Amino acid sequence: MRTLEDVLEEITPTPDPGFVADMESRIRQGFPRKRKSRLPALGYRPVLTVAATTLLAVLVAVSLTGEGEQPSTPRVAMESTDESAVVDPAFAPPGAGGAIAPRTDIRRIERSAQLTLAANPDEFDQIADDVFRITGQHQGFVLQSTLTQEEEEGGSGGSFELRIPAAQLQPALGELSRLATVRARSESGTDVTGAFVSIRDRLRTARALRASLLRRLELATTDTAANAIQRRLAIVGSRVGRLRAQMRDMRQRTEFATVFVELVDEDAGAVAGSTDEAVDDAVGSLEDILTFLIRAAGILVPLALVGGISWLFATRARKRARDRALA
Amino acid sequence: MDGAVAETMSGTFERSAPTPSEAFEALYRRAFPRVYGYVATLLRDRAGAEEVTAQAFERALRKRRSFRASRGSEEAWLFGIARNAALDELRRRKRRAALEADPEDVHATAPDEAADGALRRQAVRAALGRLAPRERELVALRFAGGLSHEEIARVLGISASNVGTRLHRTLEKLRRDCDEDA
Numbered sequence: 101m102r103t104l105e106d107v108l109e110e111i112t113p114t115p116d117p118g119f120v121a122d123m124e125s126r127i128r129q130g131f132p133r134k135r136k137s138r139l140p141a142l143g144y145r146p147v148l149t150v151a152a153t154t155l156l157a158v159l160v161a162v163s164l165t166g167e168g169e170q171p172s173t174p175r176v177a178m179e180s181t182d183e184s185a186v187v188d189p190a191f192a193p194p195g196a197g198g199a200i201a202p203r204t205d206i207r208r209i210e211r212s213a214q215l216t217l218a219a220n221p222d223e224f225d226q227i228a229d230d231v232f233r234i235t236g237q238h239q240g241f242v243l244q245s246t247l248t249q250e251e252e253e254g255g256s257g258g259s260f261e262l263r264i265p266a267a268q269l270q271p272a273l274g275e276l277s278r279l280a281t282v283r284a285r286s287e288s289g290t291d292v293t294g295a296f297v298s299i300r301d302r303l304r305t306a307r308a309l310r311a312s313l314l315r316r317l318e319l320a321t322t323d324t325a326a327n328a329i330q331r332r333l334a335i336v337g338s339r340v341g342r343l344r345a346q347m348r349d350m351r352q353r354t355e356f357a358t359v360f361v362e363l364v365d366e367d368a369g370a371v372a373g374s375t376d377e378a379v380d381d382a383v384g385s386l387e388d389i390l391t392f393l394i395r396a397a398g399i400l401v402p403l404a405l406v407g408g409i410s411w412l413f414a415t416r417a418r419k420r421a422r423d424r425a426l427a
Numbered sequence: 428m429d430g431a432v433a434e435t436m437s438g439t440f441e442r443s444a445p446t447p448s449e450a451f452e453a454l455y456r457r458a459f460p461r462v463y464g465y466v467a468t469l470l471r472d473r474a475g476a477e478e479v480t481a482q483a484f485e486r487a488l489r490k491r492r493s494f495r496a497s498r499g500s501e502e503a504w505l506f507g508i509a510r511n512a513a514l515d516e517l518r519r520r521k522r523r524a525a526l527e528a529d530p531e532d533v534h535a536t537a538p539d540e541a542a543d544g545a546l547r548r549q550a551v552r553a554a555l556g557r558l559a560p561r562e563r564e565l566v567a568l569r570f571a572g573g574l575s576h577e578e579i580a581r582v583l584g585i586s587a588s589n590v591g592t593r594l595h596r597t598l599e600k601l602r603r604d605c606d607e608d609a
Contacts, residue, residue, distance in 0.1 A: 104602050107551045108570035113467035114460060119477045123484070127455055131485040422514035426560040 147410075151403060158399050208296040208350065211266055211357040213273055213287040218366035219280035221249060221256035227279050231260050231361060234279075238272040240264035240356070247363070258363035263356040273359070281366060296350050303343040310336045451491060454501055455484060462509050464571030468555075469513045469564055479516050483509035503581035506572055510564075510582055554604035562597040569594055 115123075219227055228247050235242055240263050247258040264272045277285065313333045320326040462483060467476035487508050494504050555563060568579045576594070580587040 104551065104598060104605065105570065107548055108555075108566060111548050111552055111555075112461075112464040112571040113473070113476070115463045115477070115480070116473070119463075119480075120459075123455075123459065123481060126481065127452060127484065131488055421518060422511060425514045425517040426564060 151407070155399060155403065206293070206296075207291065208293045208354040209266070209289045210292050210353050211269060211287070211289045212359070213269065213285070213357065214360045214362070215273065215276055215285050216283040216362045216364060217276075217280035218283045218364050220367075221365055223280070224249065224256060224258055224363060227363060228258060228260075230279050231262070231276065234272060234275045235262050235264060237275075238264050238268035240268065240272065240359075256365050260359075260361040260363075262359040262361065263352075264359055266355055266357045269357040269359070276359075276361060280363070283364065292350065292354065296347075296354070299343055299346050299350060303340065303347060306336055306340045306343060310340060448491075451488060454487075454505065458502055458505055459484070461572045462505065465506065465567045466509055466513050468567035468571050469510075470516065475516060475520070479512045480509070483512045486512065499581040500578055502572075502574060503578040506568065506574060506578070506582045550605045551601070554601050557604060558597065558601065562593075562600070565590070565594055565597055566601070 217227065224247060228245070231245075232242055242260060242262055244261040245259070248256055250256050262272075273285075273287075310333065313329055313336060317326060317329045317333065320329055459480075463476060463480045466479050466483070467473065470476050470479065483505070487505050490508070494501060498504070555566065558566065565579070565583075568574050568582060572579075574582065576587045576590045579590045579594075583590070
């Protein structure tokens, strides 16, 4: 007598020979994919597209925000080889330019440069002479200079503060750079056109007022009136003097660039300097990477959380739906 | 299947291969009739069973790198895939009513069967048809699929002892039903 278990095994449906042969063939071929489009069946694809677009938009927004973090002072890059310090259309701000400085045909830019030269202390005297010579050749002058010669290693050094006509800045820097090994070089420029125009306008107004007062003084008929006008003339004259001094100072600052030249012992600074720079570079790179990772995490972590929770809900919903098929 | 073989299977699955690996083909040869039997018992439709069986093996082939021997045998893994495919098909075709209907052509009786045996099989089929779908699935996994209690537990996501209890009760119910028919 066969048991129930035997019968249950006996009544198990068996595949047709045709289906078996078909499966054998498909197994051998590795179930080649059908070429029909599966887009309609993939409901999550639009979601992925939207998520990718959102991510891209956020990244672009973040990068644009990063670019906006510029200092408010109009610093002007001095990488350009343009030697003109007074009229320089390349430095003019785009568009109306009113946000940075009033519209004007003359741009006033205060320029400065720092140069660190490394050389053997035995050559310091010769280099100092050359610094003076080059400064003079470019119609500049040395405002301050110090030169120290010490026996101990690293004790020697020198520094020079030069004023060089802005138009001569680039050729002068080029010649100074050839005197020794350039350890560091930086240039900067600040657009002071707004301040310059303001002083100029105030000076014009003060002069016009003074001229007017002088005319009124000539026409004064009483001593009292003449005395009052003279008191006002004294005040206005003092204001004109202050403004002229400011104009002179501003002209000097913009027509002459300030150049700081530092002279260092090439042996003393070489190893330490390069090591310090390497460490600084490494720290800087690490900070950049960390900044990027934090920004990326700020975007990706919430997206991943939302995606993960959605996936979890979808999986559970699908499982419940499958279970309901047998309910 | 023992653990050593399962590990071999896992290792073979993890290799990148454009065509089915020998291990997958061995799994196919070992499990194909049983998977078909299980799916056909669940769907009670020969054409549907063929389609779902092929779909299950195709999915298994594509997802073979997801198999982990530590989570159970490859048979349990394969039957899990087949079950999902069958349930998806049931949902899609709204076959719930058919599940509870009388057996279809998959259980057609051969004309030369002995009368006693045929009667006995007919009674069992009828009793099987009267079982609840979940109970019938349990019987199909055990007798059509030939899975152990542990493997069934893996497929259904319940404990092995629960499988044993439920299977025992289902068989008792089936036995009583058959006896009443007789």
